[in-house]
Amino acid sequence: MVSGGVVVVTTPSFGSFSDEPWETAAGEGIDLRRSRVPGPLSPTQLRDELADAVGVIVGVDRLDRATIEAASNLRVIGKHGVGVDNIDLAAAAERGIPVVWTPGANSSAVADMAMALLLAGSRQLVAADASLRRGEWEVFSGMALEGASVGVVGFGNIGQAVARRLAGFDADVVAYDPFQPGEAFAALGTRRATLAHLIEQSDIITLHLPFTPEDGPLLGAAEFAAARRGVGIVNTARGGLIDDIALAAALTSGQVGFAALDAFAAEPLAADSPLRAAPRTILTPHAAAFTELANARAGNAVVRDVARVLRGEAPLDPVTFSR
């Protein structure tokens, strides 16, 4: 065994739609085991699971400072996917524990889901289906994507994949991402905008940026008020990017035309979340990355990089941490 100890997998989605990642782990000589409790785990559950582990592969479980400091044998942290807001990167860096992730592995799956949500929201598909099943034959009108202004916030792997898909629908794509070079926008014929302009100009806003807990929500009451009346909101990124209470109020008033959400500030979504009762809302259980292809890619990539670190090699996809 290359690992010299157990690598614990906490995310139930790892290798669940494809056996490939388990075979890859065996081929790499990794002693890989699922956590006794299926994730997402609480910090206390994680502490128990990681008591002897040399590595961990997490999903959205909160790997906080105390947990990282308590895991005395831990030599590598793998993120199954992208979005490391649940991992205390500073604590890992201080202990010299590399964090690896799988950039790009699930981009097309998430971009497909963003399009599915965007289309379902703009054409009221879920409400139309429910209406028909109640025995009605009601007319549901919707928003045309042709010529619609769609604002993409975060223009990385997924944001760009969504922009490519939107171009095929003849939408007018505008994007905000202060960290991407101008060529990235030009290459896809996407107009670059400030966040304020994007919010004011868009018929639909779709989020594809990381969540930084210290920054708080990107879209709240002020942003919804500044947006076009009837704006559609799509979120396949992170729930914390949106103020749920403000969104529910804006849906109720009609200021927001629809919301189609795959990610929530607290998951699973609370039974009393105002989003459950809000009108014109489509909710999916953080499922955007769940395709067989993406599952195999992300699982294989994280296992290979975990193995590299445990062998003492440099990882291919380290998460860089800067204070």
Ligand SMILES: NC(=O)c1ccc[n+]([C@@H]2O[C@H](COP(=O)([O-])OP(=O)(O)OC[C@H]3O[C@@H](n4cnc5c(N)ncnc54)[C@H](O)[C@@H]3O)[C@@H](O)[C@H]2O)c1
């Ligand atoms: N729902 C799901 O299952 C699922 C799956 C994968 C990823 N995600 C989320 O989607 C996000 C994007 O994933 P990706 O693969 O495209 O990541 P990525 O790193 O390729 O792209 C993120 C982009 O956001 C930009 N960005 C960072 N801070 C920003 C800010 N304040 N304003 C605007 N742009 C900003 C970055 O410059 C980068 O270009 C992830 O961070 C993750 O939270 C969700």
